[in-house]
Amino acid sequence: MSIRTYREALNQAMREEMRRDETIVLMGEEVGFYQGAYKVSKGMLEEFGPMRVLDTPITELGFTGLGVGAAMVGLRPIVEMMTFNFSMLALDQIVDSAAKMLYMSGGQFPVPLVIRGPGGAGHQLAAQHSQALEAWFCHVPGLKVVMPSTAADAKGLLKTSIRDNNPVIFIESEVLYGTRGEVPEGEYLIPLGIADIKRRGKDVTLIAHSRMISVALDAAADLEREGIEVEVIDPRTLRPLDSETLVQSVKKTNRAVIVEEGWPFCGVGAQIVDILQSRAFDYLDAPILRVTGADVPTPYAKNLEHLAFPDKQHVMDAVNKVLYRQPASADAP
Amino acid sequence: MAVKILMPKGSDTMTEGKVLKWLKKEGDQISTGEAVVEIETDKVNMEVEAMGSGMLRKILVQAGKVVPVGELLALIAKPDEDISSLVKSEGSAGAQPPAGSTVPAPAPAAAAPLRPPTNASPVGTDVAPVPHAGPAHAALKGGATPSAQEPANGGRILASPLARRMAQEMGLDLNRIAGSGPAGRIVRQDVERAALLAVGGRAARVPEAGSAGAHPPAPPPALPRRPALVPTGPEFYDEPLSSMRKVIATRLVQSKAPVPHFYLTIEVDMGRAKELRESAKALNPDLGLSYNDIILKACAAALELHPQVNASFQGEAIRYYRRIHLGVAVAVEDGGLITPVIRNCEGKSLQDISREAKDLIARARSRKLNPDEYTGATFSISNLGMMGIEEFSAVINPPEGAILAVGAVAEKPVVVKGQVEVGLRCRMTLSCDHRVVDGATGAKFLQTLKQILENPVYLAF
Numbered sequence: 001m002s003i004r005t006y007r008e009a010l011n012q013a014m015r016e017e018m019r020r021d022e023t024i025v026l027m028g029e030e031v032g033f034y035q036g037a038y039k040v041s042k043g044m045l046e047e048f049g050p051m052r053v054l055d056t057p058i059t060e061l062g063f064t065g066l067g068v069g070a071a072m073v074g075l076r077p078i079v080e081m082m083t084f085n086f087s088m089l090a091l092d093q094i095v096d097s098a099a100k101m102l103y104m105s106g107g108q109f110p111v112p113l114v115i116r117g118p119g120g121a122g123h124q125l126a127a128q129h130s131q132a133l134e135a136w137f138c139h140v141p142g143l144k145v146v147m148p149s150t151a152a153d154a155k156g157l158l159k160t161s162i163r164d165n166n167p168v169i170f171i172e173s174e175v176l177y178g179t180r181g182e183v184p185e186g187e188y189l190i191p192l193g194i195a196d197i198k199r200r201g202k203d204v205t206l207i208a209h210s211r212m213i214s215v216a217l218d219a220a221a222d223l224e225r226e227g228i229e230v231e232v233i234d235p236r237t238l239r240p241l242d243s244e245t246l247v248q249s250v251k252k253t254n255r256a257v258i259v260e261e262g263w264p265f266c267g268v269g270a271q272i273v274d275i276l277q278s279r280a281f282d283y284l285d286a287p288i289l290r291v292t293g294a295d296v297p298t299p300y301a302k303n304l305e306h307l308a309f310p311d312k313q314h315v316m317d318a319v320n321k322v323l324y325r326q327p328a329s330a331d332a333p
Numbered sequence: 334m335a336v337k338i339l340m341p342k343g344s345d346t347m348t349e350g351k352v353l354k355w356l357k358k359e360g361d362q363i364s365t366g367e368a369v370v371e372i373e374t375d376k377v378n379m380e381v382e383a384m385g386s387g388m389l390r391k392i393l394v395q396a397g398k399v400v401p402v403g404e405l406l407a408l409i410a411k412p413d414e415d416i417s418s419l420v421k422s423e424g425s426a427g428a429q430p431p432a433g434s435t436v437p438a439p440a441p442a443a444a445a446p447l448r449p450p451t452n453a454s455p456v457g458t459d460v461a462p463v464p465h466a467g468p469a470h471a472a473l474k475g476g477a478t479p480s481a482q483e484p485a486n487g488g489r490i491l492a493s494p495l496a497r498r499m500a501q502e503m504g505l506d507l508n509r510i511a512g513s514g515p516a517g518r519i520v521r522q523d524v525e526r527a528a529l530l531a532v533g534g535r536a537a538r539v540p541e542a543g544s545a546g547a548h549p550p551a552p553p554p555a556l557p558r559r560p561a562l563v564p565t566g567p568e569f570y571d572e573p574l575s576s577m578r579k580v581i582a583t584r585l586v587q588s589k590a591p592v593p594h595f596y597l598t599i600e601v602d603m604g605r606a607k608e609l610r611e612s613a614k615a616l617n618p619d620l621g622l623s624y625n626d627i628i629l630k631a632c633a634a635a636l637e638l639h640p641q642v643n644a645s646f647q648g649e650a651i652r653y654y655r656r657i658h659l660g661v662a663v664a665v666e667d668g669g670l671i672t673p674v675i676r677n678c679e680g681k682s683l684q685d686i687s688r689e690a691k692d693l694i695a696r697a698r699s700r701k702l703n704p705d706e707y708t709g710a711t712f713s714i715s716n717l718g719m720m721g722i723e724e725f726s727a728v729i730n731p732p733e734g735a736i737l738a739v740g741a742v743a744e745k746p747v748v749v750k751g752q753v754e755v756g757l758r759c760r761m762t763l764s765c766d767h768r769v770v771d772g773a774t775g776a777k778f779l780q781t782l783k784q785i786l787e788n789p790v791y792l793a794f
Contacts, residue, residue: 254495254521285495285521324514
């Protein structure tokens with residue numbers, strides 16, 4: 001166990017896997033010579049050489065297609081999106097080829113492909129470069145969607161994703177790259193589809209993923225001072241989703257708040273609400289509430305950007321609401 | 334225009350009701366809000382009030398008859414108004430009462446917090462705010478509107494799915510629960526509070542119930558003379574369950590299976606018990622009279638006065654024991670617990686009980702009891718005082734109806750006539766099987782026990 005950044009944990013996961021299995025290759029814009037736009041692939045070109053760490057042109061559709069084809073014929077490619085905003089250009093390959101190939105080929109062509117890179121809101125990156133698009137991928141049968149919130153989860157989940165025989169959309173958080181945490185050395189695998197209870201509580205279930213976990217934990221810490229015990233659950237894998245853990249928690253707490261950075265309409269939280277209301281209806285003591293990004297293109301202006309994404313106060317307000325409780329702070333509306 | 338008086342739907346579960354008594358007769362002048370007829374629902378008796386003024390023209394259902402909810406019971410109209418068509422069409426009237434036609438006025442006996450029937454004016458109905466508002470409730474008040482002030486919700490009771498399920502499981506009527514959530518939604522804590530009140534209210538129908546916090550407790554009644562307990566006949570007698578007792582039993586089991594416990598705690602001044610120990614020691618140092626011995630004897634004496642607590646739930650009957658067999662929970666040396674039984678305590682002196690307890694406890698610790706020495710208790714005592722436990726709640730040893738948990742006898746500051754003094758106190762908690770022992774019954778037993786322990790000379794009588 002050692003303290004590493006989220007970025008280093010991802011790097012370690014890829015290196016360990018590439019040392020173990022020479023069919024694994026990494027490709028993407030600036031992953032090699034430049035050491036990665038966010039330095040996640042630092043040192044990998046030096047270690048594995050240009051045959052396994054490939055700089056690609058700025059052609060997301062093209063190199064994602066290359067990755068799908070390579071995966072079909074026996075390699076296990078990791079395709080890096082410089083950010084997931086650019087994955088939109090590759091959607092045809094992701095949705096229509098990667099996700100469906102196994103099905104359409106009658107099981108002949110599995111696509112063991114990882115598409116990874118940062119997603120979510122940045123700092124003043126504005127409408128086109130600051131958005132959470134995970135709901136798009138969650139919608140597609142045939143894709144797995146993984147979003148780690150800690151350095152340890154980043155390592156354990158990426159190693160498992162690389163070994164998975166299905167296409168995995170692995171969305172990191174640009175804002176979390178520099179955060180540190182304890183990371184187990186060596187063989188550390190976290191199965192996909194298993195949620196992690198980041199904090200135990202009995203009064204309300206707070207479900208969040210990726211960067212929103214830190215927002216949720218901050219809110220939980222503040223609420224603890226008011227005597228509210230919040231259970232914070234990180235699904236870690238949005239698809240397959242660990243419904244059972246979520247349902248069991250809500251059966252215990254009788255109330256849930258779901259936090260996500262993305263837009264509200266048809267968001268990840270909407271799906272979780274559906275699962276909870278159908279499987280825990282008789283246990284709910286309050287409507288399930290969602291805290292989401294605002295239903296607008298992300299503003300560039302700092303003050304407006306701040307208003308567009310969930311923060312601690314939004315989460316606390318929602319928790320108080322499902323608890324039928326007046327917030328303790330005097331300045332509350 | 335004629336005003337109909339219909340059989341009201343007094344609760345969610347009510348499908349029919351009985352006309353008990355007409356309070357007015359045909360030809361009487363009736364004004365709005367006046368009680369016209371008394372009916373019996375599946376839960377309570379209540380009066381039905383007129384929703385309009387006029388003359389009671391026609392009574393269609395005579396006293397004693399049971400009719401479905403929504404049935405036309407009577408018509409109020411002007412003296413010369415033609416009501417023949419209404420009287421005729423009555424037979425085909427729907428089962429649901431039209432909105433606003435009647436206001437069921439619940440009988441005062443209804444103890445649970447009452448939600449006003451939807452569409453009804455709160456005037457004249459028992460819609461007092463939920464009592465026992467704790468801090469959590471107070472915190473809610475600012476944002477939550479009590480349902481009493483809410484407009485109708487189209488006849489539907491607003492309740493969370495959890496609250497609905499809990500109410501159903503506990504057999505509580507949502508109509509009678511005030512909601513504290515938005516728009517008067519009934520939520521979990523409302524059901525829990527109603528359940529507590531339903532249990533407490535049923536048990537403690539004594540006038541002082543619920544006002545204990547506001548007034549100093551009434552002085553305890555003078556200790557009655559100890560009855561001459563001469564056991565005759567069989568070991569016990571079975572009293573068949575009343576129907577109310579059956580309902581209480583069923584509901585409480587639903588809420589906490591298999592034995593629905595509740596707990597009562599009392600603090601006892603042990604000053605005189607200490608003196609008793611000391612004088613006993615002076616008389617006979619070998620006896621080694623302990624607080625536990627005194628408490629055992631006092632319990633036996635209190636049980637003689639409160640045989641309802643020396644009882645056991647038997648499914649279709651409550652068994653009242655004519656003997657007092659006291660179980661004493663003893664921790665076994667290498668782990669575990671056993672409850673040796675001191676039999677027939679009703680006839681035993683303090684000295685006898687002390688000797689027997691010592692012998693049994695010593696042999697229990699070393700697991701040298703015969704089976705007949707640890708079975709058949711009618712009431713048990715668990716004492717963790719020697720471990721420094723101030724107070725605790727013990728789990729009932731079925732099929733007994735109650736168990737007394739005794740905490741440490743300890744010095745502590747007490748207020749006596751406005752002055753802080755050093756007092757010797759012991760806290761005792763009675764766990765009761767609510768199917769057998771009601772709140773007031775258990776409380777009276779504890780009151781007597783306290784009296785005896787505070788005046789142990791009683792034991793010498």
